[in-house]
Amino acid sequence: MPRMGESITEGTIIEWYVKEGDSFEEGDALLEVATDKVDNEVPAPFSGKMISQMFNAGDVVPIGEIVAILELSEISGPKKSPSKPLKQKHKSNSSSAKNSPLGAGGISNSTSISSSSSSPSSFRVNENIFISPLVDSIxxxxxxxxxxxxRIPGTGKDGRLRKSDLSEYLANGRPFKFAQAVPEPSGFQIPDLKFDKGKGKIIEMDRMRQMISDHMVFSKHTSPHVTAYVEADLTDMATWRNKNKDDFQEKYGERLTFTPLFVEAVSKAIVDFPMINSSLDGKNxxxxxxxxxxxxxxxxxxNLIVPVVKNADKKNLQELAAATNELAGKARDNKLKADDTSGSTFTISNVGTFGSLMGTPIINQPEAAILATGIIKKRAEVMEREDGDTIEIRQMMYLxxxxxxxxxxxxxxxxxxxRIADYMEDCDMDRKI
Structure with missing residues (x-):
């Protein structure tokens, strides 16, 4: 099961396109996989034959798990190593064992789809941890x-995991499992309270909603959330947009919404405060x-999804409008690809779209912060002028x-x-499109 984006730990097999025993060509779609972000087809790394499928449609499979055994076609010849190395797996008891010797290209005729390379005796997870076949089986x-x-501490040589380590970990209730509560060092255990949840229509959560739920719980459990608020006067920005949106669409063929203007202001502020554009990796x-x-x-x-505007600080307003409109359109039509939803370093949630005055969003891991923009609402505000204070109708928004x-x-x-609010308020009314 290949990795299809940051924070993705598993995928659901939607459909197999190639049946066991069928042949395929390099680049043919073997199966379709769904994650909490998008649905993707997994292409064949070479021409060959489908020997066996380890999972069925509908199964949820962890990243890195073997999902199928493929046989390399003899006419494929030597291949360059793919960008994602394939894990070699020898099946001495399978029907294709007689075809298992390595060919001239150095790739076994019996190969498994995987996102990490290994030898037949062990799997390399990272530079410090090795997993034996026994531990892997458990x-x-x-x-x-x-x-x-x-994440499990190993007591073997060089931190290697032993059977006893895994047995103890299972006996302790898998404390490091994704999105599962971890007991505090004080020994506090979450009580099993018997709440009366009431009666009514039961609706099973779909796959994406379950994954969103896990991601949100994981984020709240991992990051100590603090929320700050400011109020911005968007009167000039709203006036400039209303004045120029028709000409903008006529000139560039793109709708001018508030989203590219918000993205532009946030990008400028990140340039001024780069530490906000960060992630935590251990103690680094x-x-x-x-x-x-x-x-x-x-x-x-x-359900919620987060398409990403790449290199937003290097795009002008027309490019930002094109990017945001395209991503929003793909989201509406369920046509987002993995690349469209990966690599974000900071997230904006426009809760004002739904009429909310403000919101307290949950951080999109592994980012350091997330911004929520509320509804733009006209209010009577006291304005300080050189000739005295006045009460004016202004278009205000909470951030x-x-x-x-x-x-x-x-x-x-x-x-x-x-700084974000300042950039939004300091809209140049003479700005040319």
Whole structure:
């Protein structure tokens, strides 16, 4: 099962396009896989034959798990190593064992689809942890992913996992399982409270809603959330947009919504405060080179997805409008690809779209912060003028920033949030389109 984006730990097999025993050509779609972000087809890395399928349609499979055994076609010849290395697996007891010797190209005729390379005796998870076939067998039986195994402390030589380590981990209730509560060092255990949940119509959560639920719980469990608020006067921005939106669409063929204007302001503020564009990796803070802005978008099903505007700081307004309109259109038509939803470094959630005054969004892991923009509402405001204070009708909007207090402090968050509001308020009324 290949990795299809950051924070993706598993995928659901929707459909097999090639049956066992059927032949296929390099690049043919073998199966379709769904994640909490998008649905993707997995192409064949070479021409060959489908020997066996390890999972059925509808099965949820961890990233890195073997999903099928393929036989390399003799006419394929030597191939260059693919961008994602294939895990070699020898099946001495399979019907294709007689075809298992390595060919001139160095690729076994019996090869499994995987996202990491290994020898027949062990699997390399990272530079420090090795998983023996025995541990791997126990992990598969208990549906433990390689990512989860990597979190278990090993007592063997060089930190190697032993059977006893895994047995103890299972006996302790798998405390490092994704989106599962972890007991505090104080020994506090979450009580099993018997709530009366009432009676009514039972609706089973769909696959995407389950994954969103896991992702949100994981984010709240991982990051200590703090939220800051500011208010911005968007009167000039709204006036400029209303004045120029028709000419903008006529000139560029793109609708001018508030989204590209918000993305533009946020990108400028990130350039001023680069530490907000970071992620935590253990005890290290990774300050991202690129500024990729995610846009939280509602799908027709009601579920949430985050398409990403890549290199937003390097795009002009016309390019930002084209990018945001294209991504929003793909989301509405369920045509987003994995690349459209991967690589975000900061996310914007426009809760004002639904009429909300403001919101307290949950951080899109592994980012450090997320911005929510509320509804733009006309209100009577006291304006300080040189000739005295006046009461005027202004178009106001609340901005809220939820940030990870492990790596972002109040001063940085407050300064960054205020800078976004300043960029929104300092709209050049003479700006040419």
């Amino acid at each position: 992990a598969r039986k208990n549906h433990i992913s390689y990512e989860e195994l990597a 803070i990774i300050v991202k080179d690129e500024i990729n802005i995610g846009m939280a978008t509602a799908l027709p099903s009601g 809220s920033l939820s940030f990870d207090h492990r790596i972002v402090d109040g001063y940085l968050a407050g300064s960054f949030l205020r």
